[in-house]
Amino acid sequence: xxxxxxxxxxxxxxxxxxxxxxxxxxxxxxxxxxxxxxxxxxxxxxxxxxxxxxxxxxxxxxxxxxxxxxxxxxxxxxxxxxxxxxxxxxxxxxxxxxxxxxxxxxxxxxxxxxxxxxxxxxxxxxxxxxxxxxxxxxxxxxxxxxxxxxxxxxxxxxxxxxxxxxxxxxxxxxxxxxxxxxxxxxxxxxxxxxxxxxxxxxxxxxxxxxxxxxxxxxxxxxxxxxxxxxxxxxxxxxxxxxxxxxxxxxxxxxxxxxxxxxxxxxxxxxxxxxxxxxxxxxxxxxxxxxxxxxxxxxxxxxxxxxxxxxxxxxxxxxx
Amino acid sequence: xxxxxxxxxxxxxxxxxxxxxxxxxxxxxxxxxxxxxxxxxxxxxxxxxxxxxxxxxxxxxxxxxxxxxxxxxxxxxxxxxxxxxxxxxxxxxxxxxxxxxxxxxxxxxxxxxxxxxxxxxxxxxxxxxxxxxxxxxxxxxxxxxxxxxxxxxxxxxxxxxxxxxxxxxxxxxxxxxxxxxxxxxxxxxxxxxxxxxxxxxxxxxxxxxxxxxxxxxxxxxxxxxxxxxxxxxxxxxxxxxxxxxxxxxxxxxxxxxxxxxxxxxxxxxxxxxxxxxxxxxxxxxxxxxxxxxxxxxxxxxxxxxxxxxxxxxxxxxxxxxxxxxxxxxxxxxxxxxxxxxxxxxxxxxxxxxxxxxxxxxxxxxxxxxxxxxxxxxxxxxxxxxxxxxxxxxxxxxxxxxxxxxxxxxxxxxxxxxxxxxxxxxxxxxxxxxxxxxxxxxxxxxxxxxxxxxxxxxxxxxxxxxxxxxxxxxxxxxxxxxxxxxxxxxxxxxxxxxxxxxxxxxxxxxxxxxxxxxxxxxxxxx
Numbered sequence: 069x070x071x072x073x074x075x076x077x078x079x080x081x082x083x084x085x086x087x088x089x090x091x092x093x094x095x096x097x098x099x100x101x102x103x104x105x106x107x108x109x110x111x112x113x114x115x116x117x118x119x120x121x122x123x124x125x126x127x128x129x130x131x132x133x134x135x136x137x138x139x140x141x142x143x144x145x146x147x148x149x150x151x152x153x154x155x156x157x158x159x160x161x162x163x164x165x166x167x168x169x170x171x172x173x174x175x176x177x178x179x180x181x182x183x184x185x186x187x188x189x190x191x192x193x194x195x196x197x198x199x200x201x202x203x204x205x206x207x208x209x210x211x212x213x214x215x216x217x218x219x220x221x222x223x224x225x226x227x228x229x230x231x232x233x234x235x236x237x238x239x240x241x242x243x244x245x246x247x248x249x250x251x252x253x254x255x256x257x258x259x260x261x262x263x264x265x266x267x268x269x270x271x272x273x274x275x276x277x278x279x280x281x282x283x284x285x286x287x288x289x290x291x292x293x294x295x296x297x298x299x300x301x302x303x304x305x306x307x308x309x310x311x312x313x314x315x316x317x318x319x320x321x322x323x324x325x326x327x328x329x330x331x332x333x334x335x336x337x338x339x340x341x342x343x344x345x346x347x348x349x350x351x352x353x354x355x356x357x358x359x360x361x362x363x364x365x366x367x368x369x370x371x372x373x374x375x376x377x378x379x380x381x382x383x384x385x386x387x
Numbered sequence: 388x389x390x391x392x393x394x395x396x397x398x399x400x401x402x403x404x405x406x407x408x409x410x411x412x413x414x415x416x417x418x419x420x421x422x423x424x425x426x427x428x429x430x431x432x433x434x435x436x437x438x439x440x441x442x443x444x445x446x447x448x449x450x451x452x453x454x455x456x457x458x459x460x461x462x463x464x465x466x467x468x469x470x471x472x473x474x475x476x477x478x479x480x481x482x483x484x485x486x487x488x489x490x491x492x493x494x495x496x497x498x499x500x501x502x503x504x505x506x507x508x509x510x511x512x513x514x515x516x517x518x519x520x521x522x523x524x525x526x527x528x529x530x531x532x533x534x535x536x537x538x539x540x541x542x543x544x545x546x547x548x549x550x551x552x553x554x555x556x557x558x559x560x561x562x563x564x565x566x567x568x569x570x571x572x573x574x575x576x577x578x579x580x581x582x583x584x585x586x587x588x589x590x591x592x593x594x595x596x597x598x599x600x601x602x603x604x605x606x607x608x609x610x611x612x613x614x615x616x617x618x619x620x621x622x623x624x625x626x627x628x629x630x631x632x633x634x635x636x637x638x639x640x641x642x643x644x645x646x647x648x649x650x651x652x653x654x655x656x657x658x659x660x661x662x663x664x665x666x667x668x669x670x671x672x673x674x675x676x677x678x679x680x681x682x683x684x685x686x687x688x689x690x691x692x693x694x695x696x697x698x699x700x701x702x703x704x705x706x707x708x709x710x711x712x713x714x715x716x717x718x719x720x721x722x723x724x725x726x727x728x729x730x731x732x733x734x735x736x737x738x739x740x741x742x743x744x745x746x747x748x749x750x751x752x753x754x755x756x757x758x759x760x761x762x763x764x765x766x767x768x769x770x771x772x773x774x775x776x777x778x779x780x781x782x783x784x785x786x787x788x789x790x791x792x793x794x795x796x797x798x799x800x801x802x803x804x805x806x807x808x809x810x811x812x813x814x815x816x817x818x819x820x821x822x823x824x825x826x827x828x829x830x831x832x833x834x835x836x837x838x839x840x841x842x843x844x845x846x847x848x849x850x851x852x853x854x855x856x857x858x859x860x861x862x863x864x865x866x867x868x869x870x871x872x873x874x875x876x877x878x879x880x881x882x883x884x885x886x887x888x889x890x891x892x893x894x895x896x897x898x899x900x901x902x903x904x905x906x907x908x909x910x911x912x
Binding site for chain 2: 098099101104107108109110111112113114115117118120152153155156223224228231234235236237238241242332333335337341342344348349350
């Protein structure tokens with residue numbers, strides 16, 4: 069078992085290096101020079117001064133040399149300095165932005181998991197009832213609606229028209245920190261992030277649960293006098309949830325993308341907003357560092373999903 | 388159980404703390420706005436020397452010697468209480484205001500001398516460097532008097548000085564010029580003399596200022612100014628409608644949704660930016676003037692102004708639209724596709740390019756411009772010019788069109804804008820052959836001797852009445868030689884909450900600066 073996880077870990081590291089090479093090359097192929105973002109192209113610097121600046125930013129070296137220098141420093145835990153934000157190290161910048169992204173993503177996912185599993189179980193238990201059809205319809209609509217439309221509609225209705233929540237940001241600008249302020253800003257983007265994934269989880273949960281509810285062992289449990297609630301929660305749910313766990317694991321990677329999009333709409337100061345700004349200014353070190361961190365996160369989550377799968381179902385063994 | 392109780396208590400306490408803090412915040416009078424939204428803003432830029440825009444916000448805590456009035460019609464005092472220009476136009480004497488820097492040090496003539504030297508030094512990457520080239524020396528007569536001496540008359544100098552924010556010598560003199568452009572100090576503890584002083588910058592979120600209580604114009608009426616950052620104008624509008632901010636720039640197609648509202652005031656003004664189709668003179672496509680004339684005749688500018696700008700733009704037949712600068716007898720380049728087709732035929736367009744696609748770049752990333760460019764694309768296609776619009780983010784556009792390593796073939800045609808006022812001399816930067824980068828902004832490499840001569844004569848003229856006539860000559864030459872396909876000058880808009888009192892804003896190019904008197908702004912509860 070341990071050997072399997074070590075192999076997966078090694079494969080994950082190789083994937084990370086491949087990802088970093090891909091992003092490195094794509095960035096250099098994209099139009100846009102970080103020097104032009106660093107200084108207005110019309111700044112009156114002589115060619116010699118521009119060359120000196122390029123050298124100072126490490127942009128005068130060949131691509132392979134630049135990449136290897138970045139990789140060796142990254143392996144030592146140094147992701148370099150942001151080009152756009154002179155003097156700011158990339159790693160602390162990423163760490164600072166990871167918190168808000170994790171908060172948004174995990175809150176959204178937790179809400180999605182709770183809502184999705186609960187409504188999936190209800191739908192399966194009350195199969196073909198009005199409530200099941202109603203939930204199915206809601207799930208169908210939310211899955212079919214593009215994420216950007218959900219986010220913009222949600223923003224317009226709940227922030228602009230109803231004014232139930234702030235239209236953006238993580239805290240009220242200029243106000244001292246308070247938990248209530250944070251929660252007020254969090255609730256709308258997290259709910260909109262949760263909407264799509266909860267519909268997805270609900271559909272998987274419902275079909276998996278329906279399959280399990282027909283199993284003989286549940287009939288046996290009922291015959292032994294186990295209460296209906298316990299039958300569903302203790303016996304049926306535990307088996308039916310396995311495919312949903314896999315789905316949750318693979319959804320986390322997608323949820324990072326979703327969080328990046330939601331962050332842009334709601335000006336949520338996380339990794340997504342940081343990356344969008346870094347792309348706009350061709351801030352190579354920040355883009356590389358953020359990609360590496362997000363890639364590592366996705367690979368780690370996939371590993372943990374495998375682990376969780378084995379914990380929930382002890383029958384699963386890896387040879 | 389104990390842990391659970393502890394956690395509940397902690398959350399409860401935090402919520403309570405949040406609630407208890409609210410009245411304290413409410414007691415502080417705060418104006419929050421999207422002051423850096425739109426083309427006049429520049430989020431994330433804190434160095435006034437390298438700022439092509441963002442002056443609306445920068446001038447709340449920095450000040451120039453002189454500035455424009457809010458109507459952008461005349462120059463008014465700022466840190467200089469008065470100024471005199473010698474008869475030979477070679478000496479400018481400024482009398483300075485009594486003011487203290489935000490850190491309590493006295494502002495003196497030495498700071499002015501230091502700031503001019505800093506901006507003249509190209510190593511600081513100051514965008515004003517070339518525009519201050521006529522300054523020969525700066526003499527400090529006494530702490531309140533400074534004399535600027537020129538090596539040659541330059542009637543654009545005083546206008547250039549409106550963009551030069553005076554900086555503290557005692558703070559910045561320790562920084563090497565080459566480390567100045569991106570120094571962390573600009574976004575952490577900049578020191579100015581304006582009515583508000585810098586408190587903090589929350590990265591990518593907002594900038595907070597506090598009242599400079601001893602400001603010479605009187606203690607500001609609000610305690611704090613907050614400049615909130617937005618990914619785009621639409622996000623700022625959402626925040627404005629939600630009551631979270633009290634001011635933002637808006638796109639012209641959003642104006643109808645605010646007009647007539649009892650909660651908001653729409654502020655309208657000329658952009659002073661001439662929009663043009665820029666012919667890259669380094670590619671042979673546009674050498675024949677008949678081709679450029681054909682482009683002009685092929686485009687129904689009146690229809691575009693009526694239907695897409697809803698009338699909020701003025702057709703431009705040269706770089707200017709201001710009445711006093713327009714001579715009689717200009718060619719209006721009326722919409723005439725048949726004439727355009729004939730001109731192309733005479734020029735041999737089939738051999739020059741035919742229907743091969745021509746990339747048409749722009750840095751304007753908004754729905755209105757996309758619609759305008761699509762309309763022009765279809766009009767040009769009717770006469771046989773196949774342009775393909777391509778909107779890029781500023782970094783992409785700069786790399787292709789503005790960078791020193793640009794390949795001319797990558798940007799045969801652009802849709803862009805250049806400031807044409809309040810000082811008409813600013814057009815010189817983009818049109819005169821002497822302003823080809825890195826000296827100026829003539830990135831299309833326009834080389835028309837007749838236009839150079841007209842611009843040189845206008846810029847050097849120190850008599851106001853004669854200068855107006857000479858700018859009319861510039862307009863006439865532009866109209867005749869078509870260095871650009873000049874299209875129009877559009878209006879720009881801002882929206883302010885009716886809660887704001889004595890709030891002054893105008894859609895000045897680059898955000899100003901202008902006499903916005905932020906110390907007088909107040910907000911109703």
